[in-house]
Amino acid sequence: MVLAVWEAAVRSGLYSGLFLPAPTAILNVLARELATGKLATHLTATLSRLGGGLALGSAAGLLLGLSMGWSRRLREALNPVIAGIHPIPKIALFPLLIVWLGVGEQSKVVAVAVGAFFPMLLNSMAGVRNINPVHLELARNSGAGTGQLFRRVLLPGSIPMILTGLRVSANVAFLSTIGVEMVAAKSGLGSMLWLSWQLFRIDMLYATLVLIAIIGICLTALIRWMGERGAPWLTPSRETA
Amino acid sequence: MKQRPVVLRVSAEASDSAGSGAGFYCQEVCRFFESDRGAVTALDAVSFAVRPSEFVCIVGPSGCGKSTLLRIIAGLVEPSSGRIMFEGKDGADSARGGLVVQENGTFPWMTVLDNVAFGLEMRGVARKERHARAAEFLDRAGLGGFARHYPHELSVGMRQRVGIGRAFVANAPLLLMDEPFGALDAQTRWALQSELLRVWSMHRKTVVFVTHDIEEAILLGDRVLVMTGRPGRIREDIRVPLDRPRGAARDQPLIGEIKSHVWNLLEEEVRSSLSIR
Numbered sequence: 001m002v003l004a005v006w007e008a009a010v011r012s013g014l015y016s017g018l019f020l021p022a023p024t025a026i027l028n029v030l031a032r033e034l035a036t037g038k039l040a041t042h043l044t045a046t047l048s049r050l051g052g053g054l055a056l057g058s059a060a061g062l063l064l065g066l067s068m069g070w071s072r073r074l075r076e077a078l079n080p081v082i083a084g085i086h087p088i089p090k091i092a093l094f095p096l097l098i099v100w101l102g103v104g105e106q107s108k109v110v111a112v113a114v115g116a117f118f119p120m121l122l123n124s125m126a127g128v129r130n131i132n133p134v135h136l137e138l139a140r141n142s143g144a145g146t147g148q149l150f151r152r153v154l155l156p157g158s159i160p161m162i163l164t165g166l167r168v169s170a171n172v173a174f175l176s177t178i179g180v181e182m183v184a185a186k187s188g189l190g191s192m193l194w195l196s197w198q199l200f201r202i203d204m205l206y207a208t209l210v211l212i213a214i215i216g217i218c219l220t221a222l223i224r225w226m227g228e229r230g231a232p233w234l235t236p237s238r239e240t241a
Numbered sequence: 242m243k244q245r246p247v248v249l250r251v252s253a254e255a256s257d258s259a260g261s262g263a264g265f266y267c268q269e270v271c272r273f274f275e276s277d278r279g280a281v282t283a284l285d286a287v288s289f290a291v292r293p294s295e296f297v298c299i300v301g302p303s304g305c306g307k308s309t310l311l312r313i314i315a316g317l318v319e320p321s322s323g324r325i326m327f328e329g330k331d332g333a334d335s336a337r338g339g340l341v342v343q344e345n346g347t348f349p350w351m352t353v354l355d356n357v358a359f360g361l362e363m364r365g366v367a368r369k370e371r372h373a374r375a376a377e378f379l380d381r382a383g384l385g386g387f388a389r390h391y392p393h394e395l396s397v398g399m400r401q402r403v404g405i406g407r408a409f410v411a412n413a414p415l416l417l418m419d420e421p422f423g424a425l426d427a428q429t430r431w432a433l434q435s436e437l438l439r440v441w442s443m444h445r446k447t448v449v450f451v452t453h454d455i456e457e458a459i460l461l462g463d464r465v466l467v468m469t470g471r472p473g474r475i476r477e478d479i480r481v482p483l484d485r486p487r488g489a490a491r492d493q494p495l496i497g498e499i500k501s502h503v504w505n506l507l508e509e510e511v512r513s514s515l516s517i518r
Contacts, residue, residue, distance in 0.1 A: 006334035076408075082438040121380075125277060132345050134342055134344070134345045134346070135315050135345065135348060137312070137340065138340060138342070138346065138348075138359075138407075139363075140317060141315055141316075141317060141336065141337065141339070141340040142337065142338045142359055142360045142364075142407075142411065143334075143337050143338065143360075143363045143364060144363050145363075148362075149435070152348075152354050152359075152362075153348070156348075156351075157348075157350065159350065175511055231350065232391070233350050233391040233392075233393065
């Protein structure tokens, strides 16, 4: 409905469409870019940086977070370090990462990973600490070793917080990906966005934003799906007929 | 483990089923807690013996350290001094998997079947075998249709049976039960008490059963240990010389007598701990 009015307003000449091109114009740009194959290249670049960085950062965050939640000594040793680094906007570390890792893909993926790392770390640590002590007692009473304890109690018991961490991590990772691409990439949606602005291609700008929005929505849906698959006990029971 | 095996005298009735229940001796167990406002003595020189296959109930005012005592027997909490001496060479493992708690006694992220099989899983029993044994328990307990459900889909009473099931299926020679029926309504509680007695009479595990319900203690236990308020000590060790099932009319006079006796003991304790005159 909104789209139809918008389309009609531009078509009828009521509005020039300079700053707000018609939906069909945006779709046209998308179709054209898709046909040239450039869009596929950009999409692949963005998704691989996002996917790689998110996987790397959240896996590392999860591992350290669970360990810190479990071990008081580790927590006390590392908390000051984390408290020092966490408040820095992670994108500010990007120039430093370029110095260390060069201008290639590595520095970009690591920049995304650094963004994804902290939310996962803090949430999974809180997840372990929130586990009911009775469950730990029961596991110890049953003779659970450290490995069994992690796999059967600490990890599943902190899944609600881990999922929250993953949602925030994905968000930050996506933000970092686009940010990094705007600053320092020749491919990816971020660079497309920045190029559109420099060339004043407003229709292209909108087309890119639409793509970014779609990726964001898909990412959220993917995480929700993972949550439902990975933690069926959190979803309300289905009514049985 | 610092507990040294000690052989206790085993009575004739208990030796019939030797091997299924574990006896132990609780020797001069003390437990102190350090807090910002000074040290608190939770348990003060608690000593008692439990014979194999005996059903011992512990009652006491809240905060008397009965749960702490149970956890010391389980090896989950270290006594500040004193020790628990188990019978037999694997004695220290007697309570392995045998803990039953009042609330949150099931793992929410495991199916009912996996919950019941947990003790066996931790002992490295193969999946097929442990599931078969857990399913057998569930069938007997009337929970056969809920094997694939998660605990939150069950009623409180059913969940409690799952928690008890884990302890039974783990086959621990010593069951340590911390107010297992405390959160249940009267009917469910009665049903589970009978179920527990039925299973106990079949397998003759040793049971240490903590409760604040005096009548429950008298209906279930061979002995009732009455504890004092903080610091927790054993005030009296009462033998209940009644055949099971108890509660029939002929039992009532004795049950009533023991009950009022325990009440009097506890009333003094509660009064002195609350400083009511």
